[in-house]
Amino acid sequence: MLGSLQSHSTHKTIQALGLPTLFFIFLSLSYFGFLVKAHIFIYAVCSQEKYAPNSPFEGNLNSFLASIISSSSQVSYNTYAIGNGSSTTPEGTIYGLYQCRGDLQTADCSRCMESAVNQVGLVCPYSYGVSLQLEGCYLRYERANFLGTPDTSIRFKKCSKSVNNDVEFFRRRDDVLADLQAAIGFKVSSSGLVEGFAQCLGDLSPSDCSSCLGDAVGKLKSLCGSAAAANVFLGQCYARYWASGYYGEFSPDSSHEDDIGKTVAIIVGVLAGLAVLIVLLSFCRKAMGKALFLVHILLSLHSLSIKSDPFLSAE
Template identity: 25%
Template structure:
């Protein structure tokens, strides 16, 4: 029992310490901080048009190139009025965050150095330079800049140890690894550690880098020797020393990890011992409770996290740093929120390269959301079609589960279709285009994709509209993949949206491609009439949308279903054909429903003779038999409809 208590307490302490440490590192790395700029050959006159044009091109190139490079690159633009440009991110920063820093620098350097033929700008995570002269490979040791901390060195021996430590980093950066950067830590004492980093721009040779770094180190006695933290840099290299870990752990060297790990263990032991002496009875009790009663949940979450990580790696889906997402969404601010659902919240953001994104953040309280997240990663990463929403990247960091999609500026079909004012903008040509686009997207899922995917939650709110009002199917949280030769599956966990679910799925848990066909039929009817299927029976018709549409079609009055707002734009033959196809899709017996290939062919042809639809699926509404003339009824038409009411909330 004593051993268990100590184990629990150690777990609690370790958790608290790691949380504190992670928070510190993250906060320090959150925003690229402007350090300074150096403007040369500044003129009161405007730059020539040719030079300015080349400069704009090279700044734009650096902004985009930084996302896919190894954190640095340099090139020149133009045979005349040539501009030479270079960017270099800190060795521990790559990918989206490097691009964020470089893009920020490229955007702001004209403001810091207006009308400058040559300029440099520094941030704590990157440097950007341009000039009308070729500076690649040239060492710059003058001028230099420096910044110092507020704390003074209390131990005189630290000066010598710190200098030796920084020299060892220079040696590792230029001789042992040839990386031109290195970061590491050492234990000054049993309770204190020191951290350092050296780096050169990647256009230098090893010898050139060493010369530059040693020149920076020679500046320390002049400005920084008595300070606990300092930072010295020139246009081609930098050195930094501090008592706090300022670099990121993502890409640091293995020796740096080992050094920090050993130091962390020592400090953790001391803190644990101190805390034990203080007698943390409360924390111990909470720890025992957490360990005993929450352990299984923790194991489940840990396993889920591991599975997700492995599956994401298998899908080749890019991983985006959490820090980039926070920057793009203003720390998930309310102003950037687009909406909220069962999965969690969705936010609008802007990546460093200017792309607008929709960020889907799994709520930590959403049990259903965990499975949805897994499905989204598994399916959308492998699916590419113009009528499916594109998934850019995902993030599993700091216990966050986040998906990053392309941003749809026109929101969802639901947003337009069921709003009296916005619906006016949806003329018949546009509605028909949306219907066709949804059909093609479903056909791809069912027949043409690498996986045979059943969406299971097709509805107006899951059809998003891009800048040109092209429809894109979204939200694959409930999707299921079929194996080759598999046509139907069964589930005990029926999930979806009432009003769009096929009867065999809602009542028996059976789903197939025909389940999606049913949902498509409902969606087509809603698109034509501008009314929701759910709640339609509360209107003056006192019938469900499906029963009403089928009845008036049988009476030869199907155009009465049409939204009055389409009166000036519709083509009667097209509207009637779409209603006819929709009724084929919502037939009660799944066997009679067409496939999505059949639907696409029918939508694209004016010469096909369409089969007569049979009775639509069950629904909520009044019985009817005598209202439909016998001459209009099909042979298998039921005389009554059973009134059924089910509630399956999403």
């Protein structure tokens, strides 16, 4: 299935690694870590119902996921209805959409969606319905047609520690949230040291978008209170704010979705750690081989010197 994480292994022993090669590998691993951070896992919602391998639904799901990767290289939002014709069994029908954050370039959107597609099979294996939110993009599919249906149910929230008795901060925060509530599509706002952004799904009308963001802003205030930074994701929109320098320093909620995110991060970390360990072991093996070879030469030279010295040989 396209949604499963792909891993590549090699059975060849890494040999004769010089310092330039080793340095290049460490740079590559650092860049890999940067790409992982660029597509941070936010949350996933998975249906309890599961489909069978090689079923009509799996075939249509693979088509849907492949179409997302292709389409996201051109547009940041799209919807799909696959297998809903009279010639297809109802069990194979799939409705879906994807959307990238409004400030992402097309190439970044495509990379984010490819990352989302690769994570679907890991976080929600064989699920009939999935909502997957990464830092810069969103993916959803279901068997039932949800497209265009209002949905303001809360999917995820995250609140930082509180800011106490900071009147200026709360005034600035309220200014940002009021501005975000008036967004149509995607909007970035700032006031002093407080920043934020908000976004609605592409199929919402301006009035429905405003209504959804109104709910999101209300939940930010009621659920996160005086937090210095907060995120609230609803079914069709989200709103976020933070004090400058505070973004990314949240104390996450104890939720199942966060556990999934940690699992993904642990898997990535273990794979990267194994790669580093293989490189180091190979480098040490080479260094050890050179050292043993040098010791062997020195011992041989010492033996020759003993045999050639008459005073030493006589003892």
